[in-house]
Amino acid sequence: MIPGEVKEFFSSQFGKSLLVKGKPGTGKTTFVFGILDEVCSEGNCVYISPRIDKSSEYGKYPWIEGDFNNNEDFLRMLASRIKVIWESSESKPIIVVDSIDSLSIATTRSANWEDNKFELERLLFDFSRKVNADLIMITEQTGVTSLDYLVDGVVSLEIRDISDNDIRKVNLLKIRGVELSQSRYPFTLDGGKFNSFKPFTVSYPEQTQVPQPLPDPIESKISTGIRDFDAILGGGYQKGSFNLFEITSGVGDSFYSLLLPTFINHLNMGRGLLSMPTEGTSVETEKRMIFPFTGDNHFHGQFVGFEIRDLKGRIPTYIEPFSGNVYKDMDVFHKAKNEMMRQYGSPILDYMGLDSMEYNYGWENIGSIIGQMASITKTTENVVLAVTKHGQRITETVAHMATTHWKFENVDKTLVMYGVVPKTGIFAVQMEFVHGYPQVRLTPMK
Structure with a gap:
């Protein structure tokens, strides 16, 4: 279950852009697929990841394959897929880039891939706006960049320590157009799924029942x-x-x-x-x-x-x-x-x-x-x-x-x-x- 604010963020009829940040191993990809499980029920998403094999558990979503020699080749392939989605679905498309860093390397033959990344981000941002698509970009760069100011939302994932135990948190740094009831949620990846937790509350039901007792599992x-x-x-x-x-x-x-x-x-x-x-x-x-x-x-x-x-x-x-x-x-x-x-x-x-x-x-x-x-x-x-x-x-x-x-x-x-x-x-x-x-x-x- 993703935080309610994130689900509301993507409920808009207009395309939104979200940047997901975090160090390796914090759960960014699992978080994004938690989003897709909630908002991509009609197959209206496109998943792009040069670093993840399509045969993995993430392969259930529509995938863009091929060798991208440059940004223009990649955008032509993306436009072709988005056109199919608009022709077959009434829901707006969702574009996931996992990650923008690895895609930038894949679409340039230059060693200076960071210059290409800046150009690719701009092209993706403009493209998603023109076709009214949601855009989710994953990055392992945790510092603030120019992209933070362009996108509609920024989410960071982190791992904190509590008494020598790791606990994961998702931080809603910016969610434009959504009122935040809280900005941080602890979450788990137990079972390979992203699951955040609502605030703890107890509300007694109007009609109560006396339960059957659980017997002692063992005699001792x-x-x-x-x-x-x-x-x-x-x-x-x-x-x-x-x-x-x-x-x-x-x-x-x-x-x-x-x-x-x-x-x-x-x-x-x-x-x-x-x-x-x-x-x-x-x-x-x-x-x-x-x-x-x-x-x-x-x-x-x-x-x-x-x-x-x-x-x-x-x-x-x-x-x-x-x-x-x-x-x-x-x-x-x-x-x-x-x-x-x-x-x-x-x-x-x-x-x-x-x-x-x-x-x-x-x-x-x-x-x-x-x-x-x-x-x-x-x-x-x-x-x-x-x-x-x-x-x-x-x-x-x-x-x-x-x-x-x-x-x-x-x-x-x-x-x-x-x-x-x-x-x-x-x-x-x-x-x-x-x-x-x-x-x-x-x-x-x-």
Whole structure:
């Protein structure tokens, strides 16, 4: 999927010109064929590439073949092909030059091909205007040239580094006549296709459904409720594991999308869930997010939330109130957990917002408590999901205890995650509700 702005750019009835720039290996050719997949459904495009064999996967598009001794010979062949397109199609032609640098070399016998390139660019630009064709030119020259000022649009592709992982970005430097909702999009070439990512959003459906739970893939693990994540983890969360999720600045509460299917799946499997929410999220908020996908049968009794409460007010049955004294509150937590295990057995799922614990009790008071909890958990079949947020002092301490450690980041409004332990590549996180319940896809950012 190409960015919506690029698709809108080529929707004009008048021919547009686009320059695609980037260093070798950034994905320029795959990006251009992503454009053609969207806008060349009637065979109205012409692909020109002296450097790519027609027998490659790109050969499905109409191709100009032949030896081009000079610019004039090449333009006569191009004009002949464009004439056929206008006679057989109502759609405007699309001319792709991959790349303008290699074509300039192919159309001159002179060693000074760069002078020929300037002339060829001018001829192509004028020709496409006269025949009302879209013109896409690829170049590996990343600096600003005179061509940048002539064309209607300029797009650059690049590879950036995030924690020793490569992530690809497409930069919309100039898209004339189109309002930009954003100028940068991360993208992947996973599966050999160009796929950019829209900003991460969550929109609950009007009609919700209770999903069939995903069974545990193997006996020693519990399913995350997400097939992609189960596969990454080799079958799900290890029983007796302490799993850390580190949330960096700018992510907000969008990380919860990865945890929500786990909570829903765990409850619908008839198991117990204990929750100490992160700062800024209440137990009632969690109920509103979880309950529509479990119903009464798998929520009340199986779910217990903990938060500091005024004992004078009315407290829902699914909330155990904390007082603000860390030792008394941990006693309340363990009593509720023991009762949950007595009723539902193992594995119990503990969700812990370590930011709220640090805020309420102080980081110096919770380090030993979390350490003890992690050690005990590893001798049971229970699973802990702990969340720390950007700037917390407890994060480094807890990271040494974790069975797995995952990090969330916001990359140009796209939610991405990657494993610190185990070390993994970057995955784009996307949530959809096509069947009336949350489903998460994790797409490798290759």
